[in-house]
Amino acid sequence: MSEKQVPLVVIKRLPRYYRYLGELLRNNITRISSTELSEKMGVTASQIRQDLNYFGGFGQQGYGYNVEMLYNRITSILGLDRGHKTVIIGAGNLGRALANYGGFANRGYNIVGLFDVDPALKGTFIADAPVMMYDELKSFVEKEKPDIAILSVPKNSVRKVADDMVKMGIKAFLNFAYVDLEVPDDVVVENVHLSDSMMTLSYRMASKAGE
Amino acid sequence: MSEKQVPLVVIKRLPRYYRYLGELLRNNITRISSTELSEKMGVTASQIRQDLNYFGGFGQQGYGYNVEMLYNRITSILGLDRGHKTVIIGAGNLGRALANYGGFANRGYNIVGLFDVDPALKGTFIADAPVMMYDELKSFVEKEKPDIAILSVPKNSVRKVADDMVKMGIKAFLNFAYVDLEVPDDVVVENVHLSDSMMTLSYRMASKAGE
DNA sequence: TAGATTGTTAATCGATTAACAATC
């Protein structure tokens, strides 16, 4: 892709467009203008048109956008139609919850296995996915070639796990541990720092109350 | 607070400063300059100084910042020293995982109860917190006055739950359901949309691989 | 004091919004 690089802020908005368009589609709405969509989503129509135009002209002057076509295009841009083999490292409470999370499987993120160090879990299944031991991970990755690793391990082991997996060739991590990972340039990390969200939340709550 | 409003981008960076300062503190580092901190954190020194100055001059020319003092100030700004009674609505896999999540309790987010509609859970405990029935929530809120509600209920019930709880006087929600909540102006919401993070992750992975 | 580093103002950069010609 030698296209001009799309800003990260724009990319982060795509899932939200995807979500709203999916809703419109389920309500059998076939066309929508940027103005109508902007009212529903609480953003400007200008932003919607700018954002979509990073990926090409999906609309039609005088008409607006075809909901289904736009939905399909965004699905494809986000790669949701391609399927992604995903492993979860750490089968504790959080790992189990994530394996059971419906929002992943039906967008093509297939959990193909969980890994833990607790021998009691060996051979068990969570949401149809087998739980294996961490020392089996390397050969599993070689054989199955998963794309994405979800890291729900304790923070004192996450750096080692990430390093190991980078060596195995994994290029994408969803990290739940309360640590910033350092990875090579060709590897991407999304952090879900739950404590950070709580802190931002309580700060904003307090500052509203104090006004 | 009639101070000038601090931009949201700055507030969202505070937890990260808090985290790095905590680490320095545990390593017995007593002072740090904005330049040194900027190298560790991978941001500019200018940004650090600008950010901190929204809250007052915490440094000293020629010296830098006292780590413990700065840590304590940020702790206080974020309200982590005040304690927040928190309830979790939805005691499914995710709710249980969150109740067990250590990162909340030791930053003052005390889970005082979970609520669900499954009668089988009534009277049980998760991580020392009692599980109660959703119809007990109103009287519980009146008595205990929690500050924060974590919403880990299915997406088709989250709007009703949020509406109910706004009426009960709850001002802050951490929402895990895949829906944007509409709340009054004096109520704050932080969304944790796990699918969105996965989508952004896989998009970025694909666009790196394609270059 | 001299050196270091902040706090803060000014310059730059990037993202958002507005405007409108192109066109369905």
Added chain:
DNA sequence: TAGATTGTTAATCGATTAACAATC
């Protein structure tokens, strides 16, 4: 065609970075 609405350029706004006087 006339009306509507996009795609895109230009203007504005806000956030980041640079620079440096203040000062410990």
